[in-house]
Amino acid sequence: MPETPMITIEAVNKFYGIYKALDDVSLDIAAGEFFSLLGPSGCGKTTLLRSIAGFDTPSTGDIRIDGQSVIGTPPNRRPTNMVFQNYAIFPHLDVEENVAYGLKRLKLDASGERRRVGAALDQVRLGHLGKRRAHELSGGQRQRVALARALVMRPKVLLLDEPLSALDKKLREEMQVELRSLQKAVGITFILVTHDQYEALALSDRIAVMFGGRIAQVATPKEIYQRPTTRQIADFLGGMNFMKARITGETATRLSVETPRFGGVTLDKPLGFNARNGTATIGIRPERLRVLWDDAKADFELAGRVVDRHYFGEITHLIVDVPGMEQPLSVSETNNFGADDIPVGDAVRLAYDPDALVALSD
Amino acid sequence: MAVLSATEVEQRPTHPPKNKARWTASEEASGLALISPTLLYAVALLFLPILIVVAYSFWTQDYLTIDRTFTLQNYKTALGEPIYQDLLVRSLVISLVVSVVTVTLSYPIAWFISFHGGVHKNLWLFLITVPCWTSYLLRVMSWKVILGYGGVMNTGLLSIGIIDKPLTSLLYNSNAVVITLVHSWAAFAILPIFVSLEKVDRSLIEAAHDLGDNKLMSFLRVTLPLSLPGVISAFLIVMIPTVGDYVTPKLVGGKDGVMIATAIQAQFGKGANWPLGAALSVTTMVIVSAMAGIAVLALKLLVRMAK
Structure with missing residues (x-):
């Protein structure tokens, strides 16, 4: 990446007692990128997102947003906004008041504030529901309110914590399309946390797959699906047939193997490859x-x-x-x-x- | 066709009893059956006495007999006599001050337990109820020991050198009543506030921070409004019984701390004017209800303005 990345995560560790939630995580995320953190529950993806938002503090390491270290900066002074997993819509406020919540601090005049709230609600196609309360909204509508409430702040980075997991399949697919076009329209960096591999593949420019607090692979959806580097990643992203093959030759980047039924082939050597007893796993x-x-x-x-x-x-x-x-x-x-x-x-x-x-x- | 109508005729008479059987087996019936002992108990011991009190308030006492002709004279006395007006106003002011102080002091405690109690929340709540294990009377008496002329407070202040002779303004006045009542009712205010704080979704507070609020602002804009139901119930739980409190003013209130309950007791006792006592009771009840309603509305309005 030639320009400065929007987000730099550098050697971040996070301990809860002796439990290591994040294990030496380093990552660059470009401006305007739709980036996904994908992994099973407990893999540390939410902890990483919350560390970027400022709700969790890394035990060691640095996080920079737009070149500025944000370690020690509270969430309310970071240029990020978050869409929470349960949407966290304020139940005592209506839709418009929810969206205007963060704008109050900016002390805009009444008409300017109304314009921005209206524009944000139109952006998520909720302009007609401004006076509704949270309990009068469907799951999809709540999600849109949460999106509008975050986007109206014009953050540099929008953080999304499993935003679609509470929706049914059909609505989820609709929202995926909408989320993608919304990101294209506003042009800011989106960071999405999800355990749904299809969601990550469908939405992202790049995906980081995480297991056990570590980043296993960072690549484009196509590359991560077609060229996973480990058996675990291959297994997590859809099914794969695995077989043991005997290594017949090895260079720095290539690997020649003799497979049981697929004959002799020469393949790219995955990152961190370690031959065991002269065999390799082929998928x-x-x-x-x-x-x-x-x-x-x-x-x-x-x-x-x-x-x-x-x-x-x-x-x-x-x-x-x-x-x-x-x-x-x-x-x-x-x-x-x-x-x-x-x-x-x-x-x-x-x-x-x-x-x-x-x-x-x- | 004939067969069909025959079965119809046969079914018809069995229909109503069948319905009845179904009702006795319904959830509604079993629910009513379940609450009926409590309901009867409540009706017998709550509504009947109140009805009797209301009835008495419209009658007149003629030395040892009761004249059962309807009169509003008792209410005229209760509302018109300066002594009762004073007592009523003082009772209301004291109970309002007590409620405000109790809720204000209890809220931070409830907040601390809910937000920072960690795994020891139940221990904290348990500790808060410890003072209630002893008799109410003993707790009031212990404040006499603390606030008295030679009491803990005076000797303490003397030994630090803040005062050079014991304060007499501590005991036997309305301040003493307020201090004692606040202490007695704190646990009852902490619990409802704690419960409503527990119900506040923590991600809402995070969302407020995420949208730019500092800790104080998110408290004022999210935590406080959402815990308002608890604050209101705490307020009512403290205010309603304290208006009519009798023991505390009697023991620590002195001449200055007399409240309406003392006057009511006097009418039922030495004054031997049950109807007037009843009228005073009913008046107090109505005014307290009105005050409670106003207090609730005022609190709601206050929060709406903070938005």
């Missing part, structure tokens, strides 16, 4: 395996037998036992060609692309 995504119909031919083929089948509407998961492999392969096939009709017990041929294989650190 392939279920949707990168394709069923070969009738007498269709492919350059790279596998033969096996369907042992189980799970129907998911637009796709079917086939569990295919391939002789010579320790675990059956999971295959995700669209139902366009009748994958949902393949009887359990039938023999199938699978096609794959050797480029879809990835080497993983354990």
Whole structure:
């Protein structure tokens, strides 16, 4: 990144007694970026977000926002605003008063304040509900109020703590689209905390995957999905078939392996790779395996037998036992060609692309 | 068709009793059954005495007999005689001062326990109730020991050298009544305030900080308004009983600290004028209710202005 990052997190540690919530976290987030912190619950992603907001103080390390260290700066004097997980809408105030809450301190004249509140409410399409109280709003509307209340402050960074987790699936997908376009419209940095990998993949410019207080990988959604560096990341972001492979050659960046059924391949060596007894873990995504119909031919083929089948509407998961492999392969096939009709017990041929294989650190 | 109508005829008479059976099994019925002992108890021991008092207030005492002709004379005396007016006003002022002081002193304690009590919240609450373990009378008497001429307060101040002769203004006046009542009622004010503070969602306070408030502002704009129900109940819990308090003014109030309850007691006792005592009681009751309503409204208005 050529320009100064909007947020720099430098060697941050956070201890709760002997429990390490954040373990040597370092991160740069650019201005205008939609950045996601993704991980299972208890991975430290919320602690990191709260440290940026100022509600938690790192035990060691530095956090800089727009070049300024904010260690010791209370939340009310940071250029950040937060959308809380439960939205934290003030129950004793109506929608307009909620949105105007932070503006009171700026001592705007009445009409200027009303204009800004109105604009913020229009931005989240709530202009018509200004006089409602929190308990009269639906979950989606509360979320919009929380967004408007934060955005009206014109923060440099907007922090979102699992903002969509309380919504049902359909509304969640709608809000994802809206959140993304809102971020494009206001152009400020958004930092989103989520445990939902699809949400992170759909919304973010970049994602940091966290496990056990450490950052495991920082990359674009595509890279993180297609080229996860560890088995844990691959497993957390959708399913993956894993297999052990014997290492036949190794350079600084590349790894040659002999796989049980996928032949000999040379792959990119993942960061922090450590060969154990000369073997490596290799993975392939279920949707990168394709069923070969009738007498269709492919350059790279596998033969096996369907042992189980799970129907998911637009796709079917086939569990295919391939002789010579320790675990059956999971295959995700669209139902366009009748994958949902393949009887359990039938023999199938699978096609794959050797480029879809990835080497993983354990 | 014939079969159908026959069954209809058969069903019809069984319908009402069936309904009745269903009602006795309903939640409403079992709920009423559950509260009925308490309800009867409350009606018998609360409403009946009040009704009797109200009835008495419209009658006249003629030495040993009661003249049951309707009259408003008792109310004229209760509201018109300067002595009763004075006593009533003093009682109201004292109870108001007591409520304001009690709530003001209790709020920080409740706030501290709720926000900084940590894992020891229950221990703190337990400790607050400790003074209530002894008799109310003993607690009032102990204030006599503290505030008296040769009491703890005077000897303490003397030994530090702040005063050179014992203060006589500590005991047997309305200040002593206020001090004693505040102490007696503190626990009853702390608990409702604590409960309402516990209910304040902590993320709301964080949201207020996030939106630019410092600690004082977020307290005034979020914590205080949201804990108002607790403040109001504390206020009422203290104010209503203190207006009619009898023991405290009698023991530590002296001549200056006499309140309306003493006058009421005198009418029922030595004065032997039950109707006048009843009229004084009813007057006090009505005025206290009105005052309580006004106090609640005033508090709400105050918070709305702080917004």
